[in-house]
Amino acid sequence: xxxxxxxxxxxxxxxxxxxxxxxxxxxxxxVNPMVGGVLATGQRGTAKSTTVRSxxxxxxxxxxxxxxxxxxxxxxxxxxxxxxxxxxxxxWQPGLLVEASTSDGRTLYVDxxxxxxxxxxxxxxxxxxxxxxxxxxxNHSEENQIRFTLVGTMNPDEGGLRxxxxxRFGLVVPISALEDLDxxxxxxxxxxxxxxxxxxxxxxxxxHVRVRKACALDSTxxxxxxxxxxxxxxxxxxxxxxxxxxxxxxxFEVAGHRGEIVLIQAARALxxxxxxxxxxxxxxxxxxxLALVHRRPGGESGTLPEWTDEHDALVNRIVDACDW
Amino acid sequence: MSSLPxxxxxxxxxxxxxxxxxxxxxxxxxxxxxxxxVPLARWLAGGxxxxxxxxxxxxLGASASEDDLWSGQAPRFSRDAADTSPRGLLRWEPTDHAPxxxxxxxxxxxxxxxxxxxxxxxxxxxxxxxGRTSGRTRWIAGCARDDAQRxxxxxxxxxxxxVDGAPMSAEWxxxxxxxxxxxxxxxxxxxxxxxxxxxxxxxxxxxPVPADGVAARIVALTGTVTSxxxxxxxxxxxxxxxxxxxxxxxxxxxxxxxxxxxxxxSAEPPPPVxxxxxxxxxxxxxxxxxPGKDLVLGSDPTGDxxxxxxxxxEGTGARREAAEALGPEAPSLxxxxxxxxxxxxxxxxxxxxxxxLARRLRGQAIGVMPFRGDVRDLAVVATLLEAAKYQSVxxxxxxxxxxxxxxSPVDLRVRRRQPESGRLFVVVLDHTCPRGEGWAQVVAxxxxxxxxxGARVCLIEFGHRDSAHELSATRTRAESxxxxxxxxxxxxxxxxxxxxxxxxxxAVHELRRFLRRGRAxxxxxxxxxxxxxxxxxxxxxxxxxxLSGPVGRDGVTDGLPLAIAIGALHRTTTVVVTPDVxxxxxxxxxxxxxxxxxxxxVPDEEDLTP
Numbered sequence: 001x002x003x004x005x006x007x008x009x010x011x012x013x014x015x016x017x018x019x020x021x022x023x024x025x026x027x028x029x030x031v032n033p034m035v036g037g038v039l040a041t042g043q044r045g046t047a048k049s050t051t052v053r054s055x056x057x058x059x060x061x062x063x064x065x066x067x068x069x070x071x072x073x074x075x076x077x078x079x080x081x082x083x084x085x086x087x088x089x090x091x092w093q094p095g096l097l098v099e100a101s102t103s104d105g106r107t108l109y110v111d112x113x114x115x116x117x118x119x120x121x122x123x124x125x126x127x128x129x130x131x132x133x134x135x136x137x138x139n140h141s142e143e144n145q146i147r148f149t150l151v152g153t154m155n156p157d158e159g160g161l162r163x164x165x166x167x168r169f170g171l172v173v174p175i176s177a178l179e180d181l182d183x184x185x186x187x188x189x190x191x192x193x194x195x196x197x198x199x200x201x202x203x204x205x206x207x208h209v210r211v212r213k214a215c216a217l218d219s220t221x222x223x224x225x226x227x228x229x230x231x232x233x234x235x236x237x238x239x240x241x242x243x244x245x246x247x248x249x250x251x252f253e254v255a256g257h258r259g260e261i262v263l264i265q266a267a268r269a270l271x272x273x274x275x276x277x278x279x280x281x282x283x284x285x286x287x288x289x290l291a292l293v294h295r296r297p298g299g300e301s302g303t304l305p306e307w308t309d310e311h312d313a314l315v316n317r318i319v320d321a322c323d324w
Numbered sequence: 325m326s327s328l329p330x331x332x333x334x335x336x337x338x339x340x341x342x343x344x345x346x347x348x349x350x351x352x353x354x355x356x357x358x359x360x361x362v363p364l365a366r367w368l369a370g371g372x373x374x375x376x377x378x379x380x381x382x383x384l385g386a387s388a389s390e391d392d393l394w395s396g397q398a399p400r401f402s403r404d405a406a407d408t409s410p411r412g413l414l415r416w417e418p419t420d421h422a423p424x425x426x427x428x429x430x431x432x433x434x435x436x437x438x439x440x441x442x443x444x445x446x447x448x449x450x451x452x453x454x455g456r457t458s459g460r461t462r463w464i465a466g467c468a469r470d471d472a473q474r475x476x477x478x479x480x481x482x483x484x485x486x487v488d489g490a491p492m493s494a495e496w497x498x499x500x501x502x503x504x505x506x507x508x509x510x511x512x513x514x515x516x517x518x519x520x521x522x523x524x525x526x527x528x529x530x531x532p533v534p535a536d537g538v539a540a541r542i543v544a545l546t547g548t549v550t551s552x553x554x555x556x557x558x559x560x561x562x563x564x565x566x567x568x569x570x571x572x573x574x575x576x577x578x579x580x581x582x583x584x585x586x587x588x589x590s591a592e593p594p595p596p597v598x599x600x601x602x603x604x605x606x607x608x609x610x611x612x613x614x615p616g617k618d619l620v621l622g623s624d625p626t627g628d629x630x631x632x633x634x635x636x637x638e639g640t641g642a643r644r645e646a647a648e649a650l651g652p653e654a655p656s657l658x659x660x661x662x663x664x665x666x667x668x669x670x671x672x673x674x675x676x677x678x679x680x681l682a683r684r685l686r687g688q689a690i691g692v693m694p695f696r697g698d699v700r701d702l703a704v705v706a707t708l709l710e711a712a713k714y715q716s717v718x719x720x721x722x723x724x725x726x727x728x729x730x731x732s733p734v735d736l737r738v739r740r741r742q743p744e745s746g747r748l749f750v751v752v753l754d755h756t757c758p759r760g761e762g763w764a765q766v767v768a769x770x771x772x773x774x775x776x777x778g779a780r781v782c783l784i785e786f787g788h789r790d791s792a793h794e795l796s797a798t799r800t801r802a803e804s805x806x807x808x809x810x811x812x813x814x815x816x817x818x819x820x821x822x823x824x825x826x827x828x829x830x831a832v833h834e835l836r837r838f839l840r841r842g843r844a845x846x847x848x849x850x851x852x853x854x855x856x857x858x859x860x861x862x863x864x865x866x867x868x869x870x871l872s873g874p875v876g877r878d879g880v881t882d883g884l885p886l887a888i889a890i891g892a893l894h895r896t897t898t899v900v901v902t903p904d905v906x907x908x909x910x911x912x913x914x915x916x917x918x919x920x921x922x923x924x925x926v927p928d929e930e931d932l933t934p
Contacts (some may be wrong), residue, residue: 045551067359
């Protein structure tokens with residue numbers, strides 16, 4: 001398990017301004033890992049990575065296991081400890097997939113995932129979706145049960161992910177730059193406040209108070225998420241919810257069945273977060289965009305077709321038409 | 325009216341700000357003499373050493389590879405042992421200071437350097453120990469102004485602080501003794517005399533706090549800029565200015581001064597500023613570099629440039645002067661704010677030797693082979709198994725080795741990898757456009773190149789009757805020109821819809837995929853677009869699969885930004901092959917201009933007839 005050497009300078013999760021969709025997606029994936037991974041795609045400088053790391057610190061108390069740039073398949077899958085081999089001992093070093101699976105947060109984070117070699121992305125997504133790491137390499141045979149949530153971030157300016165890979169992510173969050181000046185001002189205040197308190201140790205200022213309050217809020221949120229995880233098994237999707245998910249997948253021309261499965265699992269997590277034992281129309285309404293935006297036809301080039309008000313209206317029509 | 329400090333002081337002031345505020349990440353010096361970058365980096369590093377160990381300066385040239393940065397050299401074998409510990413230019417012990425990284429020419433930095441910059445700048449996550457934190461690296465990069473226009477917005481965003489280095493170089497030359505700087509031995513002392521004491525000589529015990537209105541002023545100044553990094557950089561520079569002046573808080577005036585130092589940092593002019601108030605910095609501040617004294621140069625009422633009181637009291641005046649200082653004709657230091665700025669897929673190519681090596685090291689492993697002088701792709705198990713065969717003989721001859729495994733150079737095995745082509749041939753075929761008899765003759769050189777180079781082929785076609793979704797283009801990847809799917813594409817009947825923009829969208833993504841991703845960089849790509857330029861399907865309709873409302877020129881105009889994106893790619897040759905149409909002849913020419921492409925006109929059949 002990876003532990004931080006020094007406390008990272010990260011905004012407490014509750015001080016993150018905006019990013020409602022990404023926060024929802026991360027929380028849903030945490031509460032119900034069956035949802036699959038989360039991909040945040042958006043322009044530069046929109047705090048994608050910050051949000052992911054702050055969430056991990058809030059939820060698990062540690063940074064997510066992160067795939068470093070330039071990682072090789074040895075690092076991802078594992079390999080022999082060469083130093084030990086040279087001493088005549090054979091010691092297998094687990095890779096990042098196992099490390100992520102055994103970490104407290106059970107999260108593997110890949111920044112700039114669209115810059116990763118395709119074959120590495122394929123390996124990671126295969127393991128993330130099957131939960132099995134079957135190693136047959138370098139005279140080493142091993143099968144591991146692996147369970148982690150894959151979280152990726154990317155800037156679509158650098159190129160997209162293939163639809164087959166996009167489909168493996170349970171939820172995709174398109175992130176656009178904030179235009180509201182008040183919100184932007186709050187971002188600046190929050191970051192400067194954090195840096196001020198971090199770089200002025202031994203003093204007590206308004207910044208220290210604010211950050212401490214935010215950390216307390218994070219702690220409360222962590223408890224809520226843990227409680228939601230405990231509640232999840234009791235949350236059942238009613239017939240109306242199932243019908244709505246299937247109809248949504250059908251109307252949005254989603255290929256395969258992963259779309260409706262993710263939709264219902266994510267809706268269950270949302271219900272659990274609200275302490276409800278029944279999946280309601282609002283849960284499906286809220287999560288539809290994140291579960292379906294990347295599964296519609298037309299994204300072959302890697303450019304996600306825009307999600308418009310018309311799509312929201314279609315979701316509402318379908319959900320309202322079900323017998324709740 | 326006060327004025328900005330001279331260009332050299334301005335650059336040094338921002339460097340000091342970087343010393344106080346490592347979260348700024350780095351500074352991009354535009355048009356600065358590259359020879360000054362390393363001394364500036366040393367000046368920065370020397371002044372920010374917090375302990376006995378000063379941060380070291382790492383210079384990343386054009387040929388730095390992923391292995392150079394992260395994996396380090398190959399394992400080193402000695403007589404009795406092997407040292408396999410990883411090394412790399414960007415590796416450092418968590419207990420050490422993070423290095424100051426110098427990139428002499430960002431436009432020619434290798435792909436590995438660009439990726440490292442994007443991942444590391446502004447982050448305090450240790451790059452090679454996932455989940456751990458470490459100090460922040462600070463990056464000092466140089467770039468020619470024209471080249472900056474071609475850098476990716478993603479990369480430029482990591483450098484929210486930029487300095488016009490041309491006047492800085494001129495100022496440096498004017499201050500230093502020309503005789504000394506022409507003498508190699510005298511250059512360093514001359515530079516040191518100009519730079520003075522290191523960037524920061526003390527560590528502030530307490531950060532200034534933001535005064536009322538600071539955040540609002542920051543976002544007003546950065547206007548419609550997309551990235552929040554610019555907002556934060558402005559705030560951090562303002563705070564550094566106040567930190568240096570030992571002020572208890574930083575104010576709107578500090579923000580204005582920071583904006584003036586950073587140059588026109590917003591896409592739009594700032595809104596009117598309320599009447600500024602006096603900055604409440606401690607009285608008695610004197611000239612100099614030490615904390616507690618003013619940081620920047622200003623003008624006194626007589627107009628002489630001197631070290632003086634905080635010039636921020638002039639509010640937007642200072643900022644306006646910064647814009648004027650750049651001159652009306654100077655291209656912006658922030659080209660990514662322009663609406664038409666599109667990212668290139670990659671920086672310039674790595675030197676040939678490294679490309680060949682990189683190509684050998686990629687591709688699927690299909691076996692092992694004896695070592696031939698390069699152990700970077702060592703097959704460890706095969707090597708050890710080979711060595712194991714001879715242990716009894718070797719140990720008998722070297723009894724002092726005991727039970728240790730004895731490896732000889734003849735045991736070394738490296739991976740045999742499936743060769744991959746470093747060439748990509750992208751063909752965009754518009755079936756609604758008549759090709760004519762002379763077509764084959766015109767495109768033959770490009771197909772011949774693809775054949776000779778063994779290029780991978782990406783075929784993008786649209787506007788034919790076989791299409792399942794006529795509003796969209798389709799993409800086919802093939803290992804060679806002789807793939808039956810490629811050959812079949814030339815036999816299709818024309819359809820009605822012409823989703824040219826979608827085809828170009830597919831082409832852009834395909835090129836970025838091959839040119840930019842990971843270690844498997846493609847060395848060269850040729851793009852042939854065979855069309856008359858008459859697209860009649862907007863990109864949104866292609867992506868959504870639904871056509872709503874009148875199309876107008878959208879089918880054409882949607883494609884132009886994508887064509888510009890293709891034209892901006894390095895290592896890419898583009899050609900527009902068009903029939904000699906009699907209507908709307910300007911369309912293929914517009915497309916070719918956007919793509920920076922050669923236009924090859926297929927002659928009429930009549931012209932071919934003797």
